[in-house]
Amino acid sequence: MATIAPIAIKQEPLSTYKNERPLPFCPGCGHTLILNHLDKALTKLQIPRTQTVIVTDIGCVGLSDQYFTTNAFHGLHGRSIAYATGIKLANPELNVIVLMGDGGAGIGGTHLVNAARRNVGLTVLMFNNFNFGMTGGEHSVTTPHGAITSTTRRGNPEYPLDICATVGENGAGFVYRGTSFDKDLPDRIAEAIQYQGFALLDIWELCTAYFSPFNDFGRKEMLGLVDALGLETGLLYYRNVHEYSHYVRELSKDAAGKPTLPLKPIEPEFPNHVDRKFHLVLAGSAGAKVRSAGKLVGYAGVMSGLWATQRDDYPTTVKSGHSISEIILSPEEIRYTGVAKPDALVLISDDGLKKSGRHLARMTEEDVLFTLPQFAGVETRARKVILDPKKAGVRITRTNLALLLTAAALRHLDLFPIEALEAAAKRFQARFADQNLPIIEASQRLE
């Protein structure tokens, strides 16, 4: 929604890229060692935090991003490479670092191969502990043949995937195999971050909760396994490649060097009355177009010269349960998208109420709760504005209530003219505009 052009922000020299929180892993877990190596590499490079995104997969490794002060993205199991590819393609100037486990390598193997084949400029740290740590030590694609895990009690009947060979033979430019005990790992990670194409470090390490006790497997045994499997360590592949995200942009230029697919910035057309970060939360039900209403607010904000972010939360069931959209509108760049306390909350349904306890408890007399008559008794110090959809004069459905209440709230808040919301609605397909414009118009009759 906001611009994706890189923003150069000056950064004081950093002695660490980690925050003050202690890492959460079991004693002796290799994840702790690798994250400390990564921290040293980042500190050595001093790359701007705002230009760096750590993308984590699921598993114990997936807990990692929250201990760093860079940008972060955490998604579904096996999909970290897909998210990271999207982030890199959207903004090739970002340093995108993926932290994933061997479990994620199995579940998302195709993403890994395709990112390697294309040489998307990612740095992938494979936290390879030969099992699913988080879920109780089940076998993974890298579990050695014969190894005992909670799902291979009589020894693993499979043979392990050689991750380095898989990505290397498919074109990855930089492929390294080592262990979490390697003293020079920070330097190798730093080189991988600086490398232009797809870089993967397969880092072997110990899961001290499961794999180690099941197999009497320590540092010595792990080093022995490398030899037993006849595998080499160190830098295994190094090629000069075209980094995909830059290459695609170059190819898309016309003969005069102008991009044929230029970014289409949203031009400001309306004034705004926002002089500080404004936090708006929409709390409703999944499948009820809560996020769509949030998207229109964001567009309207940008069309009014503001920065806007939208962060959504909804369950994997998609059409049942809650749907929360957190929108920030600001005259300044928004560097953190979290909402600790809303300035305004639009409460749309019971599902939304179930997820709003924290916000309602924190809101003060200066904040506003917009809601339906049935939630008039909700406990909060925030000022309440009760909106009665019966007054709207249009047929209210499960999918238009969110926009109706949101538009009414925007009229009340006067952050920008309501015409900005109408203009935002017109940016989308005609049939959506035809549905949304009468609802925005009807919202003036609610109070």
Ligand SMILES: Cc1ncc(C[n+]2csc(CCOP(=O)(O)OP(=O)(O)O)c2C)c(N)n1
């Ligand atoms: C699609 C999907 N399948 C299964 C799970 C359950 N799950 C959570 S963590 C995990 C294992 C993670 O193992 P790994 O990627 O090796 O990370 P580690 O815990 O070892 O760091 C699994 C299978 C899930 N979250 N999503």
Ligand code: SF4
């Ligand atoms: S379960 Fe294994 S991978 Fe997870 S924190 Fe413990 S030792 Fe590390």
Ligand SMILES: [Mg+2]
């Ligand atoms: Mg693992």
